[in-house]
Amino acid sequence: MSDSLALFRFELAAARRGKAVPLFAVGFALASVAVALVGLSAGGVVVVQGFARTSVSLLQLVVWVVPMLALLTGAVVGSECHELELVAALPVSRRAVVAARWLAWSVTLGAALLVGLGAAGVVIARLSGGANGWRYLRLIGVAELVLVATLALGMWIGVAARTRLRAVGVSVGVWFVLVIGVDLLAIGALAILPPGRAGGWLSMLLMADPVDSARALGLSLFQTDVVAGPMGAALRQVLGGAGAWALAGALVAWTLVPLAIAGRRFARSDL
Amino acid sequence: MIRLEELHKSYGGRMALAPLSLDVAAGEVVAVVGPNGAGKSTTLRALAGIIRPSGGQAWIAGHDIVMQASAARRHLGYLSQRPGVPLSTVVADLLALVAGVRGVLWNEAVEAVTAAGLEDRLGSTLNELSGGQRQRVMLAIATLGPITALLLDEPSISLDTEGSEEVRLTIRRARERGAAVLFASHHLHDVAALADRILVMTLGRVIAQGTLPELAVAAGVPWSGADAADPPIERIYRALLSRGPAASERRLNLVRGDAA
Numbered sequence: 234m235s236d237s238l239a240l241f242r243f244e245l246a247a248a249r250r251g252k253a254v255p256l257f258a259v260g261f262a263l264a265s266v267a268v269a270l271v272g273l274s275a276g277g278v279v280v281v282q283g284f285a286r287t288s289v290s291l292l293q294l295v296v297w298v299v300p301m302l303a304l305l306t307g308a309v310v311g312s313e314c315h316e317l318e319l320v321a322a323l324p325v326s327r328r329a330v331v332a333a334r335w336l337a338w339s340v341t342l343g344a345a346l347l348v349g350l351g352a353a354g355v356v357i358a359r360l361s362g363g364a365n366g367w368r369y370l371r372l373i374g375v376a377e378l379v380l381v382a383t384l385a386l387g388m389w390i391g392v393a394a395r396t397r398l399r400a401v402g403v404s405v406g407v408w409f410v411l412v413i414g415v416d417l418l419a420i421g422a423l424a425i426l427p428p429g430r431a432g433g434w435l436s437m438l439l440m441a442d443p444v445d446s447a448r449a450l451g452l453s454l455f456q457t458d459v460v461a462g463p464m465g466a467a468l469r470q471v472l473g474g475a476g477a478w479a480l481a482g483a484l485v486a487w488t489l490v491p492l493a494i495a496g497r498r499f500a501r502s503d504l
Numbered sequence: 505m506i507r508l509e510e511l512h513k514s515y516g517g518r519m520a521l522a523p524l525s526l527d528v529a530a531g532e533v534v535a536v537v538g539p540n541g542a543g544k545s546t547t548l549r550a551l552a553g554i555i556r557p558s559g560g561q562a563w564i565a566g567h568d569i570v571m572q573a574s575a576a577r578r579h580l581g582y583l584s585q586r587p588g589v590p591l592s593t594v595v596a597d598l599l600a601l602v603a604g605v606r607g608v609l610w611n612e613a614v615e616a617v618t619a620a621g622l623e624d625r626l627g628s629t630l631n632e633l634s635g636g637q638r639q640r641v642m643l644a645i646a647t648l649g650p651i652t653a654l655l656l657d658e659p660s661i662s663l664d665t666e667g668s669e670e671v672r673l674t675i676r677r678a679r680e681r682g683a684a685v686l687f688a689s690h691h692l693h694d695v696a697a698l699a700d701r702i703l704v705m706t707l708g709r710v711i712a713q714g715t716l717p718e719l720a721v722a723a724g725v726p727w728s729g730a731d732a733a734d735p736p737i738e739r740i741y742r743a744l745l746s747r748g749p750a751a752s753e754r755r756l757n758l759v760r761g762d763a764a
Contacts, residue, residue: 242601
C-alpha cells in the first residue's frame, strides 16, 4: 500500500506540474461563461442564461472538448510509460504504474475541470440566480465521468503505440470516430433497420461509445427533451429513465477495461 | 546474491544475449566489458526487469526475477544509461518515490543527495542539471536504502575525474556493505581497479571471464605480480576480442578450468 501511495504521489507531483492543466481550467471557465452569455433575447439584448439552458448547451461542448483533451493527454502519458526504466526497476508492478499515472492525471484534470466549470457556475449563479443548479452539478459529474473514461482509453493507445507521435495521431483518429463516426453509423442504422429493431441496436451502439454514453447520460439526467445530437436524441427515447444507470455503468466499463488492457500490455512490454 | 542460469534474450530471430550463467556473491564486484552491442546492457536490463528474458532464470537475493519480480527488485539498485524518468521530473519527487518504496526515511534520502554534493538541487528538474550532476543524483538514488544487489550500466558516463572517483567510492562502499555489484563499463581502468572478476562479451556472448590474471593467460598476454599495480587491461581486452568468438570459447573453458 505504501508503495502504491509513493507511486501515486510521484505521478501526482508530475501531473500537477503539467503546463496545460491551468490552461484547461481557464479555458473551461471562459467557455462556460461565454456559453451562458451567448443567449440573446428577441430584442437583441445580451442576457445571462440560467443553469437549465446553459447545462444543455455546455453538454455539447463537454462531449466534444473533454474527450479530445483527455485522449491526447492519455496518449502522451501512456507513451511516456516506456521511458520509465527507473520506475520499472523499483519494487512496484507495471500495472500499478499505469494505474497510478491514470489516477494522478484523473485527479489533476478532474480538478481543473471542476475549477473551470465551478468558477463559471459561481458567475452564472450570481448573475442569473441558482435555479436549476442541480442540472449544472450533474453536467460536471458527466464531464468527470467522460474525462476518466477517455483518459483511460488514451493511455491504452499511448502504451500500445509506444511513441508519442504515433499515440497522438491514433488518439485524434479515435476522437473523430467517437465524436462523429458513431453518430454517422447511428444515422445509417436508423435508415436501414426496421423501426422495431432500431432501438436495441442503438442502445448497443451507444454503450460502444463513451462519448455518446456521456451525451445520453447528460440528457437523461437533465430530464429535458432538448435535442443534443442525433444519437443522443434518439437514445433519450430508447433508454428511458433507468437507462442512466446503464450509461453510467458503460462509462465505468470504458474506464476499467482500457485501463486493465493498458496495464497488461505495459506489464508485458520491453522498455 | 545475483545468480543467472542460462538467461537469454532474443528479439525476433536476433540473439541479443546468448544463454548466460553467472554468480555474483555478496561483497563481490563483477564487471562486464565489451564493444557496443555486446549484450552488456541487455544483461543488466533483463536482471532489473526492464526487459523480459526470452528464457533461462535469474535470482536476486534468492528471488526469481520473473516470478517474484517485486521481491527481487526490493533488494536491487539499478542505474541505467538513460535517466529512466522524464527529464521534467523534479529531483525531490524522484527521491521521495525511491525512498517511499524502499522504506527509507526522508532525512536519510536527503543525506544521500547531500553526500553527492547536490542538496541545493533538490528542487531542480533533471533537465536543469548538467550531465554529471544528473548521473550523481541517479547514482545516489540507485544506492539508496538496504540494497543487496547493485546493477550499474556505464556509471562513469558523463562524469569528470572527480565524478568517476565518486563512482569508484560508491562501488567500494557497496561492496563493504555486502552488496553484490555487477557493472558494465567502457572505462577499463575503472574495471581493473574495482572488479574481482571480469566478463568479456561480444555479439551477445561471453567470450571470456575470470580474474584479470586469468584473462591475461587466456589472452596470451604476459602477466607478472608487478602488473597488479598497473595492469595491461587494454592489451588483454584487445587480444581477447581480436581472436573471435570461436577461439574465445576455448579460452572460456580454459578460464573455467574445464579443459585445462
